[in-house]
Amino acid sequence: MNQIDTAKLETALNLKNKQKFARLPAPLRMFLLDSKGAIGLLMLLAILLMSLSAPLLSDYDPQRRAGGSHEPPSAEHILGTTRMGKDVFTQLVYGGRTSLLVGFTASLLSVAIAIVIGVSAGYFGGVVDELLTFLTNVMLVIPGLPLIIVMASFFDGGASPFVIGVVFAITGWAWSARVLRTQTLTLKNKEFITAAELIGERKWRIVLIQIFPNMLSLTVGGFVLGTIYAILAEAGLEFIGIGDPSAVTWGTMLYWAQSNQAISFGAWWELVPPAVAIMWTGAALTLINFSVDQITNPQLASQKNQSKIRRFLKGASA
């Protein structure tokens, strides 16, 4: 039920708006027409743009002292300074670069691994499936935290944000792989796959051309969720002190606000901006995921469906 049902989407779309973006494929149209997805996308673009243009927005160096200790927000320091005298706004926009980049890369990597393993396991079956499922299950129970410390020790820079991201990718694919495997198993028995097999299509072509596109929306959903998870988990790890405190990310900003006791000084501006940035990004990705969900599963959005429920309710209460 997770593959895109274009017919259903079209129905849903027709009810919503017939003309707009008519030339775009149905899933994309659905996404753009959905207010949640559009707002989420705008929110995400805003924060991405802010992070990308960091050097334009601030003349300070995020790593260096720019003023006195805990200066409140002013024209000179839009969001004040930290206890160490660093400019909070500068750290926020530069930190966003790292946090977002780590989130997206970790998620992208993990989805890629999940696709390769999940689809292969599901499609090829037999020994391949046994082995890959075995690997998946082992990965599900491998302890993440010690593993991060072990892996970080192999890198020169310690548990830098990117090391944390790579470890998330390596440890985090197992859930998605399970889902994708199940999905592939369901697809495998569909007529169009059987047909392709009968006409002697090569296996890797079937996987690439027939199976994979049918799981695209599922993968996109997994990617969005994975990004939320990676950003939050990175911030969480840095917050409890596992990360590299000399890196500038939203997580280390929270860590420093906490360990330098910003709140007890009344310096809310050291704590609130990274917290809001994390919340903002989380909210944006959540909204996007809602829309992606509706594309995967058009019933969630369809007006027809709603009216059906309403009718049904009327009938039931009558």
Added chain:
Amino acid sequence: MKKLSTLALTALTLATGSSIAQDIPKGGELSVITKLTDAHVRNFNPYNDAVGLYFAQDFIYEMLWIPNIMHPDQPIPVLATSFDVADDLKSVTYELRQGVQWSDGTPFTADDVVFTVEYAKAHPDYNIRGINWYNEDTGEGSIIGVKKNNDHSVTIYIDEPNGLAYLGLGQMYPLPKHVFEKIDDPKNFRNENPVATGPFTNVEHFSPTMVKVCRNENYWQGDKPYIDCIKFPQYSSNEQAQAAASLGEVDWLGVGLTNVQAYSRKSEHNKYWYSAGGNTNLQLNTTKAPFNNLAFRQAMSIAINRQDLHDFATFGLTTPTKYPIGTGEFYASWYNEERLEPYKYLMEYNPELAMEILDEAGIVDQNGDGWRDMPNGESIDFKISVPSGWTDWVNSVMQIAENLQDIGIDASAHTPDENAWFEAVPTGDFDAYIMWTHSNVVPWGTYNDLFNPADMEPGALSFQAMHQMKIPAIMESLDAFTRTVDREEQLQHIGDVHELVAQNLPVISLFANPEWYQYNTSRFEGWSNADNPYVRPMVHGGTPERWQHVLNLHLRSDQMAQK
């Protein structure tokens, strides 16, 4: 024989003197945090390094003789009343206190001390503090014998003349012979119900979140302790302990509380006193470039803005170091200002001078990348490492890297996991790192740790000597220091050491760490503080003076009146 112990008499009167005058209120339960832990574990073995240090030492088990580090001329006699160092400096004789009983009523005698010393020989895996037997194979350790003179006198013999040996030996906690002679595997002995001579021996309550140890009914000081019990509530994080201290839930603790303003604002009873502790230095790997270059080391020292380190990185709580000698205010009484004056400029922030020194030494940018290179063209880029969790030091190292970048040196902070850091440093796998120094009664131990060539071998597990610069003249002066008990002679030798350090700069002096100490005056008084600094005030293990401190504490007199 030289009588060092006459001083002891003054010390004892000082300690008890104040208490005789007025009627001191008795009772009360003192709440302390000696260690942050996730759960208390019942173990009162005084020589268990993981646990014993925190409860058992000083409160339950007592030392022979406590060196008073804050007032070296007023040592604190405990189970010994006096000691003599033999003229040949090869033995120390302790006279033991009479009339002391173990908490089960057995008398404490010379047999217990002799037993403890010999027990250390029989159980080398059991770390009895201060007692290191001479080992023929390794040449380490110093004790070669122990003799009971009578029921209250013991002599301990060492292999070489050493005027400082009494400092270590006196810091043993004698074990009750009648208990420990039955224990074959002392390191695994949990000693759940301790038999000891100390002021608090009766474990009244034990749970993972709270330990309560109450007064020893057989204690040898009649009216002491004034308080009934010590409570050890469990706290696991710095933040939690700070919050509890701010709300007055704990009477005596020593956590890295840096927002003293907020803490003091919460209540007039929230007090702290951060005296200067051991010095913090940058250790440079002098076996390789650029640190093998004296001009470079000098420029580094001058390029560091120590005022900013004090104001920002360490929250204004450290004490800037005055001279480039690896030690600071803690040993201020050993300074020879006249001899050190010419080196003072090395401690003053002057980036222009630093750049001049580098230019003169030919350390300039040769390949046009914006960073200075060695005269032979080798590029300079190094990392200063500090474990990621040590936040004030991470702050410091990040700032030092900035200061160095300002004079064209490509330095950066490196913050590995604590254990990874630990593995790298003693093997010599580092460029530079930030490090504490050890605090002792006399500076000898601090400098011996810093310059003993035996500790410079990679793998020797030393964090003090890993700069690896061998300076034989320093070791000669230190050896001479141990061959005398004369203060003037000792001053001369330490003065030589100071100058040698300043000339060579194997380490770069930064600041003295604060000794963390917070206390609450709402229930108890008698605290050691800046107005009445009678002992080092910290409550954590390794501060034997806390024995004196806890015995001086009592309920507030005005509270008593209200009752």
Added chain:
Amino acid sequence: MRFLLTRIGFYLSAFWVAITLNFFIPRWMPGDPATHLFVSLRGKMSEEALAAIKVAYGFDGTLWDQYVAYLGKIFTGDFGISTTNFPAPVAETLFYAMGWTLFLVGISISVCFALGMLMGIKAAWGQGKFFDSFFTPFNVMLYAFSQPVIALLLFYGLCYQLEWFPLGRAHPPMVIPGFTWEFISAVAYHAVVPLLTMIIVGIGSWHLGMRNNMINLINQDFITLAQAKGLSERRVVYRYAARNAILPQITSLAMTFGYVLGGAYIVEVMFNYPGLGKFSLAAIQARDYAFIQSQLLLVTACVLVANLISDFANVLLDPRLRYAEAA
């Protein structure tokens, strides 16, 4: 039957691989327990003492010998000696912490599950109406607001500034555990803010999951049939739609409970709560191998059992999969 046996054999071998990794991963971490003790005492310990401690901790024999001994001990239930609390057995602190984690995480998951179910049903039933269009995204967003942020804000607001709730721990230190009103009320009072943090963050995923399952079901024939039979709305919603929509959620619940023994790192650290997350973080930092591997063993066992259950449940619920598996 053959399918069942292969599955079990399969899980047993996964278990073996996992516990083997649990043994080696802690030991691959840089450092070891004795040197950690040396560092944590900040040099207040001599190098001779350090050597003595290494002997005392008793890492005798090669890594292989230790591994064989470890495998043997798993079956006898001997968890070994903790080095952070040397020489206390690991079981002492492990079971102590396990109790608190089961309490804290167990309640928060149950509350999240129950509230999430109810809100999910309501949202699905009124799809597109105010409750759905406001609370569905809002609850899911709360998840994305992340535990450290919510925990920090609640701690400083409710505990530090307003002083409405205690600053942490599970109960006041002097309250002796037992079936007394004093103890139970203290535990409840101390659990409020940690639970609140976890519930705020945790509710969204259950809400969304249930809502989506419900909406998918509402379209199916048997609901229409139930409607046609003229059953009451309440009966249709709860007896027919919700009852079926809840099945996959229960599978997720089993999986989530599998991870309970991992502890809740952030909340436990923030609120000084004596649970497994806090203890295992400390054990990892102190390189307390025996503790780390014992806790991981528990987590591994639980997760694999939960997996096994959900595998069987899936196969039972979806006959197509059963054929696929058999093929």
